Amino acid sequence: xxxxxxxxDRQIMELPPGYYFIFVIVASTKQILRxxxxxxxxxxxxxELLNRAIGGLLTPQVLAAIEPACVTQCQMLGELLKLDPxxxxxxxxxxxxxxxxxxxxxxxxxxxxxxxxxxxNPGIRAALALVETRWLQPAVEA
Amino acid sequence: MRKFTVTPFNQNxxxxxLGPKMLALSEKHRAFVQALFDEDAPAHxxxxxxxxxxxxxxEGKAVSVTASRVAYRPDVQAxxxxxxxLAVRAISPDAIRAVRNALLxxxxxxxxxxxxxxxxxxxxxxxxxxxxxEDHRPPTVEATEAxxxxxxxxxxxxxxxxxxxxxxxxxxxxxxxx
Numbered sequence: 001x002x003x004x005x006x007x008x009d010r011q012i013m014e015l016p017p018g019y020y021f022i023f024v025i026v027a028s029t030k031q032i033l034r035x036x037x038x039x040x041x042x043x044x045x046x047x048e049l050l051n052r053a054i055g056g057l058l059t060p061q062v063l064a065a066i067e068p069a070c071v072t073q074c075q076m077l078g079e080l081l082k083l084d085p086x087x088x089x090x091x092x093x094x095x096x097x098x099x100x101x102x103x104x105x106x107x108x109x110x111x112x113x114x115x116x117x118x119x120x121n122p123g124i125r126a127a128l129a130l131v132e133t134r135w136l137q138p139a140v141e142a
Numbered sequence: 143m144r145k146f147t148v149t150p151f152n153q154n155x156x157x158x159x160l161g162p163k164m165l166a167l168s169e170k171h172r173a174f175v176q177a178l179f180d181e182d183a184p185a186h187x188x189x190x191x192x193x194x195x196x197x198x199x200x201e202g203k204a205v206s207v208t209a210s211r212v213a214y215r216p217d218v219q220a221x222x223x224x225x226x227x228l229a230v231r232a233i234s235p236d237a238i239r240a241v242r243n244a245l246l247x248x249x250x251x252x253x254x255x256x257x258x259x260x261x262x263x264x265x266x267x268x269x270x271x272x273x274x275x276e277d278h279r280p281p282t283v284e285a286t287e288a289x290x291x292x293x294x295x296x297x298x299x300x301x302x303x304x305x306x307x308x309x310x311x312x313x314x315x316x317x318x319x320x
Contacts, residue, residue: 038308039309044289044292044293044296
């Protein structure tokens with residue numbers, strides 16, 4: 001294993017698994033915005049979703065670094081979502097008894113699954129580097 | 143044949159029961175209006191206006207002209223409308239009595255009609271409508287300058303500076319009826 005590959009593995013392992021999902025969804029949303037013909041309202045809807053996702057480790061710089069998903073990434077995400085029941089939805093519903101997208105999320109939040117997306121998306125790799133810098137920031141300041 | 147009566151309003155002694163439109167008229171005009179509702183008045187088209195004019199005190203050869211002029215004065219028209227309501231209320235006991243007589247007499251030719259009339263008012267037939275309103279218009283945000291500016295701002299923030307133009311276009315609602 002090269003030093004770069006070891007670094008990447010470490011970056012992935014250090015990132016909270018919830019962000020695996022967020023990074024992949026951000027890439028997928030950007031792909032929709034770039035490739036799908038949308039009306040102004042629909043485009044604004046997706047962009048506002050991205051804007052609302054900003055928080056915690058997902059800074060505006062990290063968001064901007066993630067590149068739109070390629071065809072393979074979209075297919076991978078589509079296959080993951082097939083694990084969920086057909087009526088499963090992404091919208092958060094507080095009263096819903098089960099977690100939406102429970103099965104696809106379980107698989108996506110594994111480091112080895114996320115690693116495939118990272119390999120295909122240089123933007124996610126750059127985002128991981130930015131996150132690492134942010135992680136290290138307090139230590140440097142201290 | 144028994145006639146309906148409106149006698150309570152035919153005399154000036156019941157002036158306090160009249161409405162403001164009637165009270166606003168001159169004494170002659172008020173008498174004219176009241177005469178139109180007389181028990182013995184002829185039908186409209188058979189000398190009703192002339193009868194009312196003479197009853198109100200108009201005389202002479204030109205009484206029909208005067209009657210017509212008086213009848214179509216706006217204030218007299220308003221008074222006729224107002225007085226009609228009073229007259230209808232006055233004859234309602236007679237109407238009820240007539241229906242009751244027809245109802246209580248099985249041999250009366252209008253017995254069934256009277257029964258239907260009463261039943262329709264006591265137990266009116268009910269019709270229930272279920273109205274479902276469907277609006278198929280998608281929720282849209284118009285591509286205003288502000289929206290486009292916000293899109294550009296958010297797209298730049300998300301690292302998507304060069305997005306294709308939105309597909310919004312001018313439209314007009316067309317009537318689906320042929």
